[in-house]
Amino acid sequence: MKRFRRLLDRLLFRDRGIIPTKKLLYLFLALSGALFLISFLFFSWILLGLAIVAVLGLTLFDLFYSPNRKDLEVHRDVPDELERFETELITITLENKSIFPCYVRIEDDLPQSFQASYPTRFLLQPGKGELEYSVKPSVRGKYHPNKIYIRYHSQLGLWEKQITMPYEQEIKVIPNLSETKRYLESAQSFLLHEGIKTRRLKSGQGEFANIRNYVVGDDPRKINWRQSAKLQEVMTNNDEPEHGKYVTILIDCGRLMGAELKSGNRLERTIEAAITLAACALDNGDHVSVVAFAKDIEMTIPAGKGLDHLNTILRGIYDLEVQASESNYAMAFQHAQRIQTRRSMMILFTDVYSLTHESHSFYFLKQLRRKHLVLLTGIEDELLHRTIEQEPTTIYRAMQKSTAQEQYLAFNRMKLVWSRQGITLIESKEDKLAVSTISHYIDALNRGLIG
Amino acid sequence: MRRINPAVLYPLFLVIVLVLVTIFTYKEEAKQYPPFAMDSPSPTGTKAIVTYLQENLDAKIDEELPSEGNNLNQIRVLIDPALFSKIEVEEAYLDFIESGNTLVVLKENPDELFDIQSEYSFQTLTVVGEAEETTVFADNEPFQATIFSNFRITPSPDDTVLVEDESGDAIAIERNIGDGKLIVSTEPGWITNHFILSSNHLELFQEIAPLDEDGEWVLDSLSADHVSASIPIYEVYHGWVYIIIFCGAVLTLLFLWYQGKRFGPVHVRREDIVRYSNERIKAISIWHVKGKHYKEAIDKQLDYLKEIIRARFGVPLHHSWQDRLQHIQKFLTIKNIDELSHQISELEQKDAVNKQEFLAWSKWLDEIREEVEQK
Numbered sequence: 001m002k003r004f005r006r007l008l009d010r011l012l013f014r015d016r017g018i019i020p021t022k023k024l025l026y027l028f029l030a031l032s033g034a035l036f037l038i039s040f041l042f043f044s045w046i047l048l049g050l051a052i053v054a055v056l057g058l059t060l061f062d063l064f065y066s067p068n069r070k071d072l073e074v075h076r077d078v079p080d081e082l083e084r085f086e087t088e089l090i091t092i093t094l095e096n097k098s099i100f101p102c103y104v105r106i107e108d109d110l111p112q113s114f115q116a117s118y119p120t121r122f123l124l125q126p127g128k129g130e131l132e133y134s135v136k137p138s139v140r141g142k143y144h145p146n147k148i149y150i151r152y153h154s155q156l157g158l159w160e161k162q163i164t165m166p167y168e169q170e171i172k173v174i175p176n177l178s179e180t181k182r183y184l185e186s187a188q189s190f191l192l193h194e195g196i197k198t199r200r201l202k203s204g205q206g207e208f209a210n211i212r213n214y215v216v217g218d219d220p221r222k223i224n225w226r227q228s229a230k231l232q233e234v235m236t237n238n239d240e241p242e243h244g245k246y247v248t249i250l251i252d253c254g255r256l257m258g259a260e261l262k263s264g265n266r267l268e269r270t271i272e273a274a275i276t277l278a279a280c281a282l283d284n285g286d287h288v289s290v291v292a293f294a295k296d297i298e299m300t301i302p303a304g305k306g307l308d309h310l311n312t313i314l315r316g317i318y319d320l321e322v323q324a325s326e327s328n329y330a331m332a333f334q335h336a337q338r339i340q341t342r343r344s345m346m347i348l349f350t351d352v353y354s355l356t357h358e359s360h361s362f363y364f365l366k367q368l369r370r371k372h373l374v375l376l377t378g379i380e381d382e383l384l385h386r387t388i389e390q391e392p393t394t395i396y397r398a399m400q401k402s403t404a405q406e407q408y409l410a411f412n413r414m415k416l417v418w419s420r421q422g423i424t425l426i427e428s429k430e431d432k433l434a435v436s437t438i439s440h441y442i443d444a445l446n447r448g449l450i451g
Numbered sequence: 452m453r454r455i456n457p458a459v460l461y462p463l464f465l466v467i468v469l470v471l472v473t474i475f476t477y478k479e480e481a482k483q484y485p486p487f488a489m490d491s492p493s494p495t496g497t498k499a500i501v502t503y504l505q506e507n508l509d510a511k512i513d514e515e516l517p518s519e520g521n522n523l524n525q526i527r528v529l530i531d532p533a534l535f536s537k538i539e540v541e542e543a544y545l546d547f548i549e550s551g552n553t554l555v556v557l558k559e560n561p562d563e564l565f566d567i568q569s570e571y572s573f574q575t576l577t578v579v580g581e582a583e584e585t586t587v588f589a590d591n592e593p594f595q596a597t598i599f600s601n602f603r604i605t606p607s608p609d610d611t612v613l614v615e616d617e618s619g620d621a622i623a624i625e626r627n628i629g630d631g632k633l634i635v636s637t638e639p640g641w642i643t644n645h646f647i648l649s650s651n652h653l654e655l656f657q658e659i660a661p662l663d664e665d666g667e668w669v670l671d672s673l674s675a676d677h678v679s680a681s682i683p684i685y686e687v688y689h690g691w692v693y694i695i696i697f698c699g700a701v702l703t704l705l706f707l708w709y710q711g712k713r714f715g716p717v718h719v720r721r722e723d724i725v726r727y728s729n730e731r732i733k734a735i736s737i738w739h740v741k742g743k744h745y746k747e748a749i750d751k752q753l754d755y756l757k758e759i760i761r762a763r764f765g766v767p768l769h770h771s772w773q774d775r776l777q778h779i780q781k782f783l784t785i786k787n788i789d790e791l792s793h794q795i796s797e798l799e800q801k802d803a804v805n806k807q808e809f810l811a812w813s814k815w816l817d818e819i820r821e822e823v824e825q826k
Contacts, residue, residue: 017712019708019709019712020705020708020709021709022709024705024709025702025705025706025709028698028701028702028705029702031698032694032695032698032699032702035694035698036691036694036695036698039689039690039691039693039694040690040691042690043689043690043691043693043694044690045685045693048693048694048697052697052698052701056701107714107715107716108715109715109716110716111716111718111719112718112719112721113721147716149714149715149716151714162712162714255726256728258726259726259727259728260725260726260727260728265725265726266728351728381728381729383727383728383729384728384729384732387729387732388755389821391814391817392810392813392814392817394810395740395806395809395810396736396737396740398748398809398810398813399736399737399739399740399748400729400732400733400736401752401813401817402736402739402748402749402751402752402755402813403732403735403736403739403748403751404729404732405751405752405754405755406751406754406755407732408755409751409754409755409758412758
């Protein structure tokens with residue numbers, strides 16, 4: 001039975017086998033042309049049959065001039081972590097134990113989202129050879145490629161052999177950290193377009209950070225006279241908000257977070273923004289905890305401090321996936337309250353439209369607000385806006401348009417109601433999510449809202 | 452000793468059993484003969500008459516075309532010949548007749564053969580099934596016969612009609628060509644083993660065939676033998692056609708092999724897993740269209756328009772359309788504001804809106820929305 005299944009596998013065009021090459025097709029085409037011309041002078045069935053069988057039979061000898069299947073060994077080297085949308089090289093080391101050189105091409109057992117570009121003709125001499133190909137993964141997660149598909153042919157190259165080598169490995173694709181890196185390099189320039197200074201001074205608040213040159217507009221009461229006298233320049237004390245606040249990040253992994261955006265889906269963007277926010281908070285010396293939820297709690301990372309904690313967060317949330325179920329907000333809020341007993345800033349990344357549809361989530365949020373500072377943030381639904389503006393050419397399009405307009409109005413109404421209750425709800429463009437969330441966080445920090 | 456794997460043994464056993472059963476149940480089937488075959492003893496064959504002719508008139512069977520242009524005083528019989536695929540064959544027979552010989556052709560539909568014309572006879576189209584016995588006339592004498600053919604010969608003025616049916620249509624004719632003559636009959640069925648002795652078929656054959664004439668009787672098996680008469684399929688066309696067909700087939704096979712062999716993993720299509728955020732809107736709007744909620748939809752669009760005008764120009768929501776539109780008049784291309792606001796107010800008062808009105812209003816409101824939002 002096993003043998004039969006293996007045969008079936010091969011018949012179904014999988015796994016091992018031999019394949020004619022393009023060169024062979026051209027050769028046969030040439031032969032056909034020759035036979036065609038000869039047939040005007042002389043035609044015989046025996047000649048036709050013999051010519052076809054002889055040519056195909058002779059070309060099969062080409063198979064003996066490439067390595068045997070057992071003479072090849074393979075090894076794959078992958079970086080520990082691949083970043084989303086970053087091009088990385090994967091190295092395949094091939095060992096050829098025969099005496100024949102061969103041309104190799106490979107395919108790896110990776111999903112299409114890796115956008116791999118393989119070399120088409122790699123000459124493998126007897127001995128070892130390294131073959132590199134680049135990947136640019138576009139979907140985050142944990143992958144388990146367990147095969148390497150190889151095709152190779154001799155230097156003559158009439159027939160190709162195909163083998164499939166089992167080679168299991170784990171590949172991690174982590175969120176794109178370029179935003180985080182940019183933030184950590186220069187927080188000020190990262191937030192440039194938002195027009196908020198990372199540390200806006202408010203006299204008498206915060207703690208001493210450093211001394212810098214006095215510039216026009218600084219509070220004259222803050223001038224450090226001792227240093228000014230020493231350096232013969234007017235210096236001023238620079239304060240910044242207190243450290244050691246608590247930030248809780250809630251990530252919704254429910255059904256609606258799977259909606260497609262320009263690059264990746266909502267959850268991809270959200271996770272990248274959450275990591276940048278966590279980096280920002282940790283850089284400020286705050287404690288960050290993370291909760292991911294859908295129908296159940298998917299993952300919890302307790303509060304931690306220092307940039308090292310960012311690694312823990314990254315490892316915890318890099319393989320979060322969109323769940324098929326609706327999100328259970330009530331449970332998520334209760335869970336967050338349980339793990340975070342001190343007053344903290346709770347930032348919920350979610351689909352703000354569906355959140356406003358549920359009235360009982362509003363009740364829980366009001367409860368939560370008594371102890372914590374709540375910020376709800378989500379990605380603006382660009383499709384909704386496009387639907388609102390679409391031309392009503394058909395009855396369905398007109399109806400879609402009015403439905404979208406109704407939803408938009410309802411959402412705005414709810415937003416107003418909620419903000420009157422002190423629950424801030426922001427929606428931002430997909431590439432501005434991290435920036436706007438961080439500026440809200442810093443604003444809250446500057447105003448001393450997180451007790 | 453190595454144990455034999457039962458998985459191998461079982462199919463082998465099965466094959467042996469099948470072979471044995473086939474051997475013991477094999478029965479020789481009746482030999483198949485084509486109709487009108489000269490060596491066929493079956494009811495459809497003509498062995499009886501052929502043997503009679505051979506024994507009594509020293510007829511011989513000839514497998515070759517008649518030799519050209521000699522008056523051999525031959526009487527050649529063609530029983531149900533195939534249509535001649537080559538002109539040379541027909542010309543050879545014509546030469547044969549012209550040089551003073553006789554050719555007897557028995558064929559159900561002899562149309563186009565030696566310029567004989569035949570037509571479909573609707574009179575025989577009576578009952579489907581067994582042909583019935585009718586009366587035919589030869590030299591005005593009645594004979595009983597079963598007519599099998601649905602065709603009748605259209606004689607030309609010079610032809611002598613040998614046999615005709617009740618309505619006077621020709622069943623057999625004689626035509627003089629050159630020094631010889633051609634005899635054609637549409638009833639080869641009369642001389643089959645089964646029917647030769649029934650009715651007056653034998654007498655009719657005597658009327659048709661010149662049995663009393665002197666001459667050398669020849670039974671032409673070249674034209675009668677159906678298998679050798681048709682050209683085998685591997686000789687019909689020129690060599691280059693076969694080259695194209697065969698090399699093309701092999702080339703196609705190689706090409707499909709080259710293209711079709713899977714290399715690499717099976718990918719899941721991205722379309723299968725991608726979701727869009729407007730699924731809800733689409734579903735709700737389909738439901739609204741099915742329910743014909745056009746008035747409600749127009750109300751929503753008006754609400755939205757009110758809201759954006761409020762957001763941009765600060766016109767409160769409770770103001771009338773007259774005030775609202777006057778406020779934004781300079782941004783609108785429609786200049787007749789009174790008329791428009793009157794129509795909108797009327798629309799608001801209506802209980803129901805039909806499909807066409809809904810679509811038209813949606814377009815107008817969208818134009819206003821665009822103009823408002825562009826400012």
